[in-house]
Amino acid sequence: AQSVSQHNHHVILSEAASLELGCNYSYGGTVNLFWYVQYPGQHLQLLLKYFSGDPLVKGIKGFEAEFIKSKFSFNLRKPSVQWSDTAEYFCAVNAPQQAGTALIFGKGTTLSVSS
Amino acid sequence: EAGVTQFPSHSVIEKGQTVTLRCDPISGHDNLYWYRRVMGKEIKFLLHFVKESKQDESGMPNNRFLAERTGGTYSTLKVQPAELEDSGVYFCASSQDMWKIRGPTNTEAFFGQGTRLTVV
Numbered sequence: 001a002q003s004v005s006q007h008n009h010h011v012i013l014s015e016a017a018s019l020e021l022g023c024n025y026s027y028g029g030t031v032n033l034f035w036y037v038q039y040p041g042q043h044l045q046l047l048l049k050y051f052s053g054d055p056l057v058k059g060i061k062g063f064e065a066e067f068i069k070s071k072f073s074f075n076l077r078k079p080s081v082q083w084s085d086t087a088e089y090f091c092a093v094n095a096p097q098q099a100g101t102a103l104i105f106g107k108g109t110t111l112s113v114s115s
Numbered sequence: 116e117a118g119v120t121q122f123p124s125h126s127v128i129e130k131g132q133t134v135t136l137r138c139d140p141i142s143g144h145d146n147l148y149w150y151r152r153v154m155g156k157e158i159k160f161l162l163h164f165v166k167e168s169k170q171d172e173s174g175m176p177n178n179r180f181l182a183e184r185t186g187g188t189y190s191t192l193k194v195q196p197a198e199l200e201d202s203g204v205y206f207c208a209s210s211q212d213m214w215k216i217r218g219p220t221n222t223e224a225f226f227g228q229g230t231r232l233t234v235v
Contacts, residue, residue: 004157036226043118044206044226090158102148102171103208103224105158 002027006091006106013081013113021076021109023065023091033074034092034103035065044090050074061085083115117141119227121207127233133195136230140189140209146170147190148210148224149182153203161205164190197234204229 007022025031035047048059055067065076074091088110092103122137140147149161161180162172166187175182179198184190194201208224 043228044208046223046225049223092158102160102163102174103150103158104160105150107155107157 002093002095002104004091004093004104004106006089006109008109009107010110010112013111015083015113015115016080017113019076019078019081019085019111021089021091021111023074023076023106024072025074025091025093025104026072027093027095029095031093031095033065033067034094035059035063035074035076036090036092036105037087038090039087047076047089081111081113083113085111086113087111119207119209119225121205121227121230123230124228125231125233127235128197130199130234131196133193134197134232136192136194136205136232138190138192138207138209138227140207141225144209144211144225145187146210146224147184148208149190149192150206150208151203152206152229153200158206161192194232197232199234202232202234204231 003026005024033050036044037047038044047063048057048065050057050067058064063078065074067074088108090108091106094101094103119141120139126134128134145166147164150158151161152158160174162175162182163170164184167184181193206229207227210224
């Protein structure tokens with residue numbers, strides 16, 4: 001069965017620190033990969049996505065993620081976090097073989113950034 | 116353009132009662148999904164509509180849950196009777212269906228704010 005594992009449940013950083021959130025998936029075929037973010041009181045928003053091509057993808061707000069196929073990983077990075085990055089981050093996958101397949105999510109990582 | 120909207124934002128009901136959650140997808144989006152997050156757990160898929168048809172309902176926990184999407188527009192998710200373990204946040208998402216036009220195409224799913232259901 002497909003699954004997504006996020007390594008960190010809660011990450012606490014100071015402003016300007018670098019961020020890396022781990023995500024590994026288990027699936028035997030081609031996948032689409034996503035990172036979603038949920039800011040306090042807001043809806044889930046897409047941060048970035050990987051469908052094909054360059055394995056290093058850049059998203060909004062200075063985030064990027066690298067797809068490493070051999071490691072089944074899609075880690076999220078940001079060189080310098082801000083207080084406004086405080087949120088919950090979700091890694092997700094789906095299979096592109098057909099249109100509109102459902103997402104499988106990890107358990108989420110809560111990021112707390114202190115100013 | 117309006118996003119995905121869900122009603123109500125919060126609901127507190129007693130065990131055994133019925134609750135109906137509503138989701139209005141983005142206009143023109145054929146795909147509509149329901150997900151649920153129980154506290155401390157991952158967001159889990161419940162079911163997927165393509166227009167008014169249920170494409171995949173493999174994630175529905177049991178027959179106390181009934182989802183409809185009459186006319187292929189908004190969707191409702193009814194829980195009857197509610198149990199304590201049904202508490203959680205119910206998310207709705209929608210996406211375009213470009214399959215007919217472009218073949219297999221990957222499109223982004225847009226999420227609503229969720230409905231927090233508490234069963235006491």
